[in-house]
Structure formats: C-alpha cells, structure tokens
Amino acid sequence: MHVDKVKHDFEPKIVALVCTWCTYAGADLAGTSRMQYPPNVRVVKFPCTGRIDPVFILRAFQKGADGVLVSGCHPGDCHYMAGNFHARRRFAAFRKLLEFVGVDLSRLQFSWVSAAEGGKWVEMVTELTERVRQLGPLTEFRELELAEQWSGSTLTTPELKEAYQAI
C-alpha cells in the first residue's frame, strides 16, 4: 500500500495502551503484512487491559498525548479469562469522569483488536489520528502540568524561599 505524503501543520501524538496477547499481536501482524499507517502512534504494552489504570490515560494526556487508544482482546477471548471485562467496566465509568473534566471523548478510543486483526489495528490508528488532527492539540493538561512546575517559583514564605535557593 502506498500512502501519499501530505504535509500537515499539526502532527498529533497518539499513545496506544494495549494488551500483549491480542492487540500487540494484531499490531505485529499489521507489520508483517506491511500495512501502512500514520507514524503518530506509540505503543505501551501491558499483560492485559485489566492492568491499565485510568491514571495512565490522564498521565499520557498530561505528558503530550493528543489522543489515547486503549485496546485488548475481544470479550470472551481474554488470555486471563476476565481481565478485559473488568477493564471495560472501569473505562465505562472513567469516560464519564473524563467528560466531566472537559476532555473531548473522541480523543480517547477503546476497542477490541484481536491477534488476527492487523487491518482493524491500522483502521483504528488511522481514524484516531485523523480525528485528533481535526481537533487540534490538547493543551489543557499540558498547561496544568506547566502550572505545577511553576509553583516552584511562586514560593511566598521566606523559609521556603531560602530552602529553594539552597537546592
């Protein structure tokens, strides 16, 4: 497959949190089948989607991800029997929270990609990249983090100031 090169102003960062057994293997299959997709995605491998703490998603957004993909085995296919069911329930609740915080939910994609679905992996990554490209960069979380770092210099008490300068 040949993808025509288009220059974009904005290249989003996509973080994919995936399970070893299904989606990681699915992404491997996309590779061995030489399917082409946008290079924006960085993969973090977990034993099971059951291991994925929602905090990781928040952290990824904070550290510069513009979109996050969480993907594991299809329901019923979990290598650990039920880990992905727990993940599904957890993320159903987490999405509400994220919406409440004000993140556009289309930046976060959950899906099931099995080891046999290289094509689905490609589709998923391509779609999410395109979608997030339209949305533009996610800045709120990064600003928050910058503010956190800044709090170092807005020290008020003289003792703290002294301690800070001593470092």
Add this chain to the structure above:
Amino acid sequence: MSRIGVFVCHCGENISRTVDVEKVAAEVGRLFGVAYTCDYKYMCSDPGQNLLKKAVAEHKLEGIVVAACSPRMHEKTFRNAAKAAGVNPFLCEMANIREHCSWVHEDRDEATAKAIDIVGMMVERVKRNKKLQPITVPVTKKALVIGGGIAGIQTALDIADSGHQVVLVEREPSIGGHMAQLSETFPTLDCSQCIMTPKMVDVVNHPNITLHTYAEIEAVDGYIGNFQVKVRKKARSVDMAKCTGCGICMAKCPQKKIPNSFDKNLGFRPAIYVPFPQAVPNTPVIDRENCTYFKTGKCGVCQKVCGPGAVDYTQEDEIVVEQVGAVVVATGFQLYDIGPKPAGSPIEGYGEFGYGTIPDVIDGLTFERLASASGPTGGKIQRPSDGTEPKSVVFVQCVGSRAREKGISYCSKICCMYTAKHTMLYKHKVHDGQAYVFFMDARTPGKGYDEFWRRSIEEEEAVYIRGMVSRLYQKGDKIVVMGSDVHVGVQVEIEADLVVLATAVQPREGADTLAQKLGISYDKYHFYSEAHAKLRPVECATAGIYLAGACQGPKDIPDTVAQASAAAAKVMTLFSRNELEREPIVAKVNERFCVGCLACRKVCPYGAVEEKEIRDRSGNLIKVVAYVNPGVCGGCGTCQATCPSKSVELDGYTDEQIMAMIEAL
C-alpha cells in the same frame, strides 16, 4: 540503574531501509543512563549475540535494550543472551522498531524519529526494571481425571501406563459413560461393549489407578502442580472390600420394577443394583430412594442373603482428600431433553414432536439400547408401547441442534452419522422395514464417514428427505409425521411405527458448577473452553487443567479418544519435570499500605488473592491484608488497576515502569 546498553539491529535491510539506525543509536546514546550504543546487521545471529555479551563485559552494562523486531519473536533469545552475559534476563527489553515502525511507515525521517521515541521509552523502562527470579513450584506427579466415560478412561490409562498415579472420579456407580450404552459404533460398526469393557477392566486392574465411582468432586484448591481435591464418595451401602459381586442380593431384592435409567427406562432394575451387567466395578449400590428398607425400615433381604456380609445400611458418605498435580476434565455430555419446554429453562422444548407423550417417539440413545444385544430387548427392535416390530421408522435429525430459535445454534456433529448407523442397524434386524430420514444437511467429515453415510442410502435403502418435520401426531397405533421435502417442494406425510429423534448434544447438567469449583471457563452453552481454539485445544486457560471429550463440545469417539490421549500427553509433559518454572510476572501486595478491602480478590480471575493476618510479636492481630499466591497468580494485573490504595504491584509492569514510558514521550 544507569549503565544501559542499546543495541540497534538492521535486520538485514528490514529495519535499516526505512530507519536510520546509526542516527537512532547516536540519539539514544545521549539519554541519561545510556553507557553504550551500537548498531549491527543481525543482532539475533550468533555474532550479534556475542557482540552483546562482549559489550556487557567491557562496559559493565547493567541493563540492555535491543531495538529490533517484536519481543514476541526474539525476547527469549535476547534474555537468554543477557543471562549468559551475567545480566538478569528481566533487565533486558526489546524495542519493537520493525513490526511497529520500519515495516509500517515509508518516510525515513518520520520512521527514524518514531524509532528514537520507541527506544527511548524502553530505555526509561529498563532503568526501572527489577531483577526478577523465575518462580519454581514443585510438581505432585499424580493426576485427577473427572469423568469415567471413554475420554476419562483413555486419559487415565495413558497416564497410568506412563508410570504415574491417577485418581479417576466417576459420578455413576460404574464407569463407561455413554459409550457403554451404545450398540454398534460408526464408522466400522464394531460392538461398543466389545471394545469398551476390556478398557474398563484395565482401569480397575491397573496398579496406578485409584478409582472412585459413585463419587463427586466436592472442592478443588491450589494451582498447577499442587492441587488439593476433596472427593465425596457417596454411600453405596455395600462394602466394596467384602462384596464378591455374586449378585444374589439383586436377584432377591423384592423391588423389581424401578425404571433402569441406563436402559433409558426401557427396562427395570432392583433397588440394589449395578447399572448394567458388565459394570466396573461390579459392586452394587443401594438406591436409597427406592429401597424398602430405607423407606420403611422393613425388608433387609439383601443383607440377609449376602454371604460375605457386604451390605451395610449404616454406611455414610466419605470425604477423601487427594493431592494431585494436574486435572483432566472428561465429564462428557447429555442429550437435549426434547419434551415440552421445561419450567425455568432458557431452551425451548419440542412439545410438537410428542416426546414424552407419545411412547413410540424416542431419542437416539433409546434406540441404541433397543438395538444393543445387551439391552432390555436383547437387541430386538421393538416399539416401547406394544413390543411389536416397527415396519417403518422415521428418523429426524437436527432436533434442537442448529436451532437458534430454540436456544442452541451449534451443530451436534454426531447425529448425521449415528442416524445413518441407526438406519443400518434397523435394516440389519428388520429386513422388510423401511427407514426414512428427515435431514437439513448431511455433515460427514470424518475418515470413512461419507462412505458410511452413502452405504446407508445405497445399500440399506434409507430414504433421505431434506426438510424439517413440522408436526407429529398419534393416529391409531401409527404416528403421522408431517414434513416438507424442500428438494421436490412438496409436503410429505409418513405413517410411522416408530420415530427416533436425533436430539442436540448438550453439556452435562451442572457443568457450570464444576467449572466454578475448578476455576475454568465455559462458553455460552456451558461447554468448557479451551485456552486457544486452534493452538491449545486441550488445555484450559487455568494452568494445569486439561480437557478431554464431549465436555468441550460435541465429539464422536475417535475425536474423543484422540483428545484424551493428547490431554494425557500434556499431563505427562508436566510430570516429566520435578519443578515448574514460570515467568515471575506476578502481583505482590505491599502489606504496609494494604487496607484489607480485598477489592483485588473480587476482580482476580484466578482466585489468587487470599487473606493474610498480620500479627505483632505477641501474636495480637494487627490487621488483615491481601496476599497474592504466586503459584496461582496469572499475572494480568487487574488487581493492581483496581486497588484503591495502590498497594498491589505487578512485577514487570509496575506503575513506575509504565509511567516512565509514558513520560518519555
């Protein structure tokens, strides 16, 4: 840890064609903690691995990142190389810059930038990796086989012949399962009893097999290599050690008219009985529900006539505890009860077929008993209602099978073949009879199967009608079968003397309860699930538990026996080692932080989380915390993501490691 070596592989040209490997090596070399980088054409080759070992020695490397292909391909290779170089294998990680990068991107700059990111993430991870030691667990070289049908018998004999101890637990008073009920068997038409009973005798006589019949699994604890099983041996009311099997008690028992379920209620048995004359063990049991002595306190005939004094009315259930290293589940199947819809059942009945109300509508197993030389009619095909020889018999296939609207959508696999067999058995015994078969599809994909099926049509002149039966009703002493012939497009009506329904193969009732005791999973029909449909067909997802026979899905005897031997081979492989080594990816509880809410226990798919009491020196209870049994833990990490106090941590996937990767973005 700060001395990390990064080894970037060209993979011939597979990586270097799109990724500038030298640039990757140079860029990551700048990362804090990276003490050495290099690139090489084939890292996985012998010289490549030697290069790695040499670099470890020369640069005193403490951690290794190999940027190459997928860890699914070569993680083992490089971890072994690391180990050989004196680095703990779990301090070696692979950065996948081939499947996830060079192969899926074309632009060299973009791919190179991505590769640098991928390697950078892994470098950050490795800095936080801990030295892990493989976990070893001892193996108890004794197997438990649940179910004494042909599957269980074959597995038990195979394992026992390899010199290991086997405990075989069968719920019924005798082993044999359904195969003992069959007359002749497809595709060779040899007598089921003749090939089955010698194997049954081998089981009781085998020095390595402990047989518990009339027994149930009460509880299963433990994990691969170390299961503890409680078996309830139901009271037989006959002392097995004393009984000689003479059978005088059965002959003298005044209760003679108890329907014999082994014969599908076509015959009768006494209250003290063996299910069939060739039963193994040949020790009777008293069916306490129907025994006069147990009902009224009067009688006691069997005790009086029993020479060796084996009858013991005071016997009680006994619990035996067995230590085993592996479990094979071989609990088989049952036939779909095709009567009117049973109350509370999600599965629709076939009230319209008159099963249970018209006596001459029977199921396949009943026909087997009619055709069996050791059956209630001595092998004569007779109608249950009046004992006459049926001159026309209608067989209906796919009753309940492949019927989504009835709640069972799968194919029962064996009915096409056993119906063909039935038409032959019938024709061999009733030469002037006519067999009709209503079928939807003929599925005969076994060795010699299609030829067998054709014989039924070509030699035995069975009339096959493609179409479903819509209704059956009694008319005088005939049964009118109304159906359609979709080939010709006409309605057919046949007046039959006997109707045989090939009903769906279903899991045993209570299959789910047993699965819960064992911690194994089952599909929506309650057939047990194998770990992988294609590549691990006899193992359960729970380590150390294996499947054999029809409990996993409909199967004929050849398939059952093949799977049974495969399960036995898996057990023997396990028993060939004294200790098991497994990946140390297990969860650990930080007891200082754990608040004992045990939320982790609720989500653990393996039941690996236990309670642990923390006491001070004088033995006072301080608190209860969670404890993860490393032998049972599967390593999914669901507990960690669930723990509200963040006190469980999965080795190899700690929060620190993951966060480091995310932060390296």
